[in-house]
Amino acid sequence: MALTETASPETRPDSDPSGADPTDSEQSSGLVSATTAAPANSIDAVLGSGDHKTIGRLWIGFGSLFLTAGIVMSLVAQLELVDLDSFAIAKDQDQLTQIWSIGRDLTLFGGIVPILVGIATFLVPLQVGAASIAFARGAAAAFWSWLVGSGILILSYIMNGGPGGGRFDYVILWILALGVVVVSLLWALICVATTVLGARATGMSLEDVPATTWGFFVFAIGSLLALPVLLAELVLAYLDTKYGFLPTQADRTVLVSIANSVNLVPAIYWIAVPALGMLVDVISVHTKRTARSHKVILAVLALYGFVAYGAEMLSFAWRGRPIAFDNALLVAATLFAVVPVILVLALAGPSLGKGRAKLTTPLVAALASGLLLLAGSLAALLGLVDPFLGFIEELSGDRIDYSFDLFGTSFHEGIRALVLGSVILAIISGIHHWAIKIFGRSLDNRVGLLATIAVAGGAVLWGAANIVAAFLDQPALPELDSAPQSGVEILNVLSVIGAGLMAIAVGLLLLNLLAAVAGRVGSSAEPWRGLTLEWATASPPIAGNFEEPPIVSSPTPLAGNSEAQL
Amino acid sequence: MTAISVRETIPAQLTAAPPARPRLLLIGTALASAATIMLMSGLLGIYLKTRADVIATGEQWLPSGVVIPLTQPNMMAVTLVLSILIMVWAVGSIGRDDRPNTYIALGLVLVMGVAYIAQTAFLLSLMDLGAADDSKAPLIYAVIGTHLAIVGAAMLYVGVIALRTLAGNYGSKDREGVYGAALFWYVTVALYMAVWYAVYITK
Structure with missing residues (x-):
């Protein structure tokens, strides 16, 4: 029988940002809980907070804002492609490259990853039963430095910098800003991983942590091993550009390929690791039936992380070379990435059939997220046809007449759209699921369902249109002077509709968050309860998270509590 | 097998032992x-790959006129290896609550760090390689400069x-810091050994 020694949530006071001072031992161990002398709700309480809950909310809020901006910029770049014969929005090719590039930077490093870091910063300490995140002030510093770095990144584009930029100093500034953003994200992820490794509740072994926490742990460890390789590329790009060996405008593809390597298959799967973890927990709670084989799920998530991060490191260091048999590891990663997705869906899926499912936003978004990721992983296999035929050709010695070389085409853009859609759906699912904990109110379910449908539909349109356009030789980096094949323009219209739907959906998520924070939507009553530790405390959690340090003995510590699931 | 409730097996009058103190700083440092390590591995990987590509075309790796002397890199290696022994002295001293020796040892490690930086600056002046002179120069400076930055971060730590x-924050009962x-x-010293071999020895 599982046991927690936490008090009943109903007896807990509401969250108090000006909680008690930390003890000396807490300070020296890095486990400093929410402590500021400032009154609640003041600006000081936010700006100076070391509370992981406040920092998590800030990550999620600003991340959603930047994600909306990033997808809108991607939409603008897609809009320009509709009319391939002339420039309607951008002045020239360089400006189009900048619009395209800022869309990608903001979507990934400004939006998706920061929101995931925000959910991890908020949730992981609660799920492992810790009073706070490890190095709480470090976690706060990571957020503020990321925010400053992101602001400078946007500024560098505005001042005609970034890939395709015409002002040398601001191209340099873009490299530095991206470096600051990457270091800040690494810093935040060190705090998350340290919390999982060193601050778990008594009795909670590493194999007992919830799937969500495990997904974020794999995400953090993988990022710590992979993102420094991107940083190495940025150091080199900085020096090369500064001393004139990396032309910024004459050959814009070098800078683009450095920042873009993470967007290629299979490296792009790295952002899907925590999404899969969240999916498992959300399905379990909303079907009121825990997923089978907890340890197997953790092992599969780790395998997925291993595949994705291995590919990511290779992509960074190889500056986005094609998937070919001379880098067979990328081929293997693309192939095997399908297996963990299928396994996780297979293990979480029976909960749906045997449980009592309700059509809530978290469940619908989680299911759509899993299916979209599976679709993306399967579609990515098309990229293996070319290296496979090349391998056969090399073995047999006979020339095979084929044309499946998708590298440099919009193929990767299509897969990226499907994977991004999947992760955004997982984010919608997770934020709706834990909204009562994060904001103290649930979000509007109808708006959530609308956003879910828009993301799913948008990602399918955006992704499928780009994959098909790849076979008509549409380039990955938009080039307006290339002569398009017939049929591409209608595909680009579909792509624009898809990107537009996703922008609307992310905007809806942002509005839903703001309305919940303002108390305009949802309810403060808990809409559902889970079996993991975050559900053993008040909503939103009290300062220090738990009145007493919890003691657990199973992955579902609240399973013995008859009131665990409403 | 039936799991047994903790409530059923532990008598009520016994209080639980305090949980082991988490070694968060050490875990965070390890991460x-x-x-x-991955940052330097990435840079060295790019360095070695680029170098191999250049040599494969029949060109020399180092620009003509640039010489990397061995004395300074070897002295830097000896300095850093010596600093490891001194750091071991610091760790042992704090374990015995021998604060004076701990202070001396940590201070000496910092002096070794300063000596390493000074020797690197001297070596770079001897190499006489202008960063804008040759396309390979930024790569060489990226590797050496990044390691210098890591040494700086380690000295700050x-x-x-x-x-x-x-x-008085650390003593024999708490040596985590x-x-x-x-x-x-x-780790910093180990990374220098990789730089020493890849850049200074193989040239």
Whole structure:
């Protein structure tokens, strides 16, 4: 029988940002809980907070804002492609490259990853039963430095910098800003991983942590091993550009390929690791039936992380070379990435059939997220046809007449759209699921369902249109002077509709968050309860998270509590 | 097998032992060290690949007129290896609550760090390789400069821990900070050995 020694949530006071001072031992161990002398709700309480809950909310809020901006910029770049014969929005090719590039930077490093870091910063300490995140002030510093770095990144584009930029100093500034953003994200992820490794509740072994926490742990460890390789590329790009060996405008593809390597298959799967973890927990709670084989799920998530991060490191260091048999590891990663997705869906899926499912936003978004990721992983296999035929050709010695070389085409853009859609759906699912904990109110379910449908539909349109356009030789980096094949323009219209739907959906998520924070939507009553530790405390959690340090003995510590699931 | 409730097996009058103190600083340092290793591995990987590509075309790797002397890199290696022994002295001293020796050892490690930076500056002046002179120069400077930055970060860490030790935060019962600083310093020295071989020895 599982046991927690936490008090009943109903007896807990509401969250108090000006909680008690930390003890000396807490300070020296890095486990400093929410402590500021400032009154609640003041600006000081936010700006100076070391509370992981406040920092998590800030990550999620600003991340959603930047994600909306990033997808809108991607939409603008897609809009320009509709009319391939002339420039309607951008002045020239360089400006189009900048619009395209800022869309990608903001979507990934400004939006998706920061929101995931925000959910991890908020949730992981609660799920492992810790009073706070490890190095709480470090976690706060990571957020503020990321925010400053992101602001400078946007500024560098505005001042005609970034890939395709015409002002040398601001191209340099873009490299530095991206470096600051990457270091800040690494810093935040060190705090998350340290919390999982060193601050778990008594009795909670590493194999007992919830799937969500495990997904974020794999995400953090993988990022710590992979993102420094991107940083190495940025150091080199900085020096090369500064001393004139990396032309910024004459050959814009070098800078683009450095920042873009993470967007290629299979490296792009790295952002899907925590999404899969969240999916498992959300399905379990909303079907009121825990997923089978907890340890197997953790092992599969780790395998997925291993595949994705291995590919990511290779992509960074190889500056986005094609998937070919001379880098067979990328081929293997693309192939095997399908297996963990299928396994996780297979293990979480029976909960749906045997449980009592309700059509809530978290469940619908989680299911759509899993299916979209599976679709993306399967579609990515098309990229293996070319290296496979090349391998056969090399073995047999006979020339095979084929044309499946998708590298440099919009193929990767299509897969990226499907994977991004999947992760955004997982984010919608997770934020709706834990909204009562994060904001103290649930979000509007109808708006959530609308956003879910828009993301799913948008990602399918955006992704499928780009994959098909790849076979008509549409380039990955938009080039307006290339002569398009017939049929591409209608595909680009579909792509624009898809990107537009996703922008609307992310905007809806942002509005839903703001309305919940303002108390305009949802309810403060808990809409559902889970079996993991975050559900053993008040909503939103009290300062220090738990009145007493919890003691657990199973992955579902609240399973013995008859009131665990409403 | 039936799981047994903790409530049923532990008598009520016994209080639970306090949980083991988490070694968060050491864990965090280990993770940061792993990231640092990957940063240098990435740079060295790009360096060695580029160098191999250049040599494969029949060109020389180092620009003509540029000479890397061996004396300074070897002295830098000896300096850093010596600093490891001194760091071991610091860790042992704090374990015995021998604060004077801890302060001396941590101070000497910082002196070794300063000596390494000074020797690197001297070596670069001897090499006489202008960053804008040749397309290979930024790559060489990226590797050497990044390692210098890592040494700077490690010295900052050792300095902060030395001050905290001076303030009485660490002793025989809590050596975590000194352990953490020592771990990061060891990694820094190990990374220099990779730079020493890849850049200075193989040239």
